[in-house]
Amino acid sequence: MRALIFSPLWGILFIAFGLGPVLSRTSDWLPISRNVIGFLVGALAAYLTYQFREDVSSASGEG
Numbered sequence: 001m002r003a004l005i006f007s008p009l010w011g012i013l014f015i016a017f018g019l020g021p022v023l024s025r026t027s028d029w030l031p032i033s034r035n036v037i038g039f040l041v042g043a044l045a046a047y048l049t050y051q052f053r054e055d056v057s058s059a060s061g062e063g
Contacts, residue, residue, distance in 0.1 A: 018035050
Protein backbone atom coordinates (compact mmCIF):
# COMPACT_ATOMS: atom_id res chain seq x y z
CA MET A 1 0.00 0.00 0.00
CA ARG A 2 2.93 2.35 0.51
CA ALA A 3 3.65 2.33 -3.21
CA LEU A 4 0.30 3.97 -3.89
CA ILE A 5 1.53 7.11 -2.15
CA PHE A 6 4.36 7.44 -4.66
CA SER A 7 2.40 6.39 -7.77
CA PRO A 8 2.06 9.95 -9.20
CA LEU A 9 5.83 10.33 -8.89
CA TRP A 10 6.43 7.04 -10.75
CA GLY A 11 4.09 8.14 -13.53
CA ILE A 12 5.89 11.45 -13.96
CA LEU A 13 9.32 9.79 -13.90
CA PHE A 14 8.22 7.13 -16.38
CA ILE A 15 6.99 9.74 -18.84
CA ALA A 16 9.91 12.15 -18.35
CA PHE A 17 12.79 9.67 -18.26
CA GLY A 18 11.27 6.54 -19.79
CA LEU A 19 9.22 7.68 -22.74
CA GLY A 20 10.47 11.22 -23.27
CA PRO A 21 13.94 10.41 -24.60
CA VAL A 22 12.62 7.60 -26.79
CA LEU A 23 9.82 9.67 -28.30
CA SER A 24 12.21 12.54 -29.01
CA ARG A 25 14.51 10.22 -31.01
CA THR A 26 12.05 8.01 -32.88
CA SER A 27 8.39 7.29 -33.48
CA ASP A 28 8.88 3.52 -33.93
CA TRP A 29 6.71 1.31 -31.75
CA LEU A 30 9.39 -1.23 -30.84
CA PRO A 31 11.47 0.96 -28.46
CA ILE A 32 8.33 2.46 -26.96
CA SER A 33 6.79 -0.95 -26.33
CA ARG A 34 10.06 -2.21 -24.84
CA ASN A 35 10.09 0.66 -22.35
CA VAL A 36 6.44 0.12 -21.41
CA ILE A 37 6.89 -3.63 -21.03
CA GLY A 38 10.09 -3.14 -19.03
CA PHE A 39 8.35 -0.74 -16.68
CA LEU A 40 5.42 -3.13 -16.20
CA VAL A 41 7.75 -6.08 -15.54
CA GLY A 42 9.63 -4.01 -12.97
CA ALA A 43 6.41 -2.97 -11.26
CA LEU A 44 5.17 -6.57 -11.22
CA ALA A 45 8.48 -7.79 -9.77
CA ALA A 46 8.34 -5.16 -7.02
CA TYR A 47 4.73 -6.08 -6.22
CA LEU A 48 5.44 -9.82 -6.10
CA THR A 49 8.52 -9.26 -3.93
CA TYR A 50 6.44 -7.24 -1.48
CA GLN A 51 3.71 -9.91 -1.43
CA PHE A 52 6.27 -12.68 -0.94
CA ARG A 53 7.86 -10.86 1.99
CA GLU A 54 4.46 -10.37 3.63
CA ASP A 55 3.60 -14.05 3.18
CA VAL A 56 6.90 -15.17 4.68
CA SER A 57 6.65 -12.80 7.64
CA SER A 58 3.04 -13.80 8.36
CA ALA A 59 3.91 -17.50 8.10
CA SER A 60 6.75 -17.12 10.58
CA GLY A 61 4.55 -15.20 13.01
CA GLU A 62 6.33 -11.86 12.75
CA GLY A 63 3.50 -9.83 11.35
